[in-house]
């Protein structure tokens with residue numbers, strides 16, 4: 001039999017997930033000297049994962065990453081299967097029949113919990129739900145956020161918390177020319193939100209946001225930014241962390257926060273209060289959230305390992321809307337091992353493991369491999385590293401018995417599943433762009449799978465790439 005990766009027997013890889021780590025893995029595979037075929041599976045009819053459904057609509061430059069992914073998708077040996085859920089429409093064992101290697105790049109679709117009383121009351125939401133809602137993700141269109149509230153508290157100070165704060169703080173005019181959904185724009189136009197509290201459990205040096213994101217907060221049309229200079233007084237360990245020569249982003253964050261603290265409020269309609277050293281301990285409320293009880297923290301431990309410790313001093317901050325933005329979490333897929341404590345697929349250098357044993361032919365990349373950290377570009381090197389592991393393992397990979405993409409399609413169709421090709425996605429894409437034109441937006445997204453399939457029924461198909 002011809003060797004895997006030869007012209008007569010290309011290496012066949014199934015990639016689960018069409019976000020950045022999936023596309024970077026496809027790119028790394030196509031850049032090798034091998035003959036490779038990639039079948040990429042995506043639960044939604046639309047590709048690009050967080051670039052479409054997570055990146056904030058007003059971050060145009062990051063949204064443009066999708067163009068690089070489109071280029072990868074044009075490779076003749078790339079096949080997109082949108083609208084296919086692995087673990088439901090196809091099992092991992094099914095995939096093994098058609099692919100020599102399976103690479104999970106399915107990200108982190110759920111959110112971490114705070115584990116405090118009141119967390120599940122109405123009015124308390126995971127930030128990821130709000131992000132999915134304003135970005136038109138079909139899973140979150142039925143969510144309702146009570147924007148008639150004047151005070152909103154956002155827990156956590158990562159870039160997701162920054163996105164949520166910014167979307168709440170911006171005027172509708174600042175969002176109108178983005179691809180935020182019309183539904184979200186209409187709801188935000190009625191927003192009564194005035195006081196936005198962005199609360200971090202540790203200090204300004206440990207904050208997870210990045211300089212570009214914090215700087216934007218100082219340039220909002222109708223929202224003052226409020227920082228208490230007492231929060232910027234550092235203990236010795238934080239000063240050491242700040243002074244580390246390669247900690248440029250921390251030094252920049254600090255300089256921006258100092259400038260904010262020195263500002264006088266300009267009397268704008270909204271205020272964004274950036275607070276440090278406070279942890280939520282309870283969300284009181286009978287029918288719904290009425291407040292957040294925050295406990296003042298102090299930092300303990302050596303530099304770079306400082307933890308927040310409660311001082312017992314508490315404050316009750318009245319508010320009717322809370323967003324918990326303390327990180328994403330992966331979700332299991334039947335047929336693959338899952339590490340419940342970390343919310344990832346256990347792995348060694350991207351090779352999926354079960355009780356420390358490497359499972360031949362199963363790989364992971366991106367957030368499901370290493371946890372939900374790092375900006376989009378970080379996934380490029382991470383996916384490359386997993387592809388390197390596949391290449392090292394190549395002589396030991398068991399060739400699959402049915403190495404044909406068309407057979408995957410036939411199996412899906414026999415099960416009544418309607419897989420979406422990349423060409424079909426491009427028709428959905430063109431229809432969204434067309435809908436957006438009249439409103440001066442880059443696109444008006446379809447927000448349900450039904451609407452997307454309807455578009456395909458109405459628009460003519462070009463020749464398919466199989």
Ligand code: NAP
Pocket residue numbers: 055059113114155156157158159160161163200201202206207208209213279280325326327328372373374375376
């Ligand atoms: P993140 O960067 O990990 O931030 C999580 C935040 O939650 C941290 O401030 C963390 O504080 C806090 N936290 C965790 N557990 C907590 C608890 N029990 N109580 C209170 N606070 C708690 O996560 P993220 O914001 O979800 O972002 C995920 C990744 O996506 C990041 O790498 C981010 O940079 C990236 N991203 C980038 C952009 C962009 O480039 N514009 C936009 C969105 C997301 P501690 O530090 O104390 O743990």
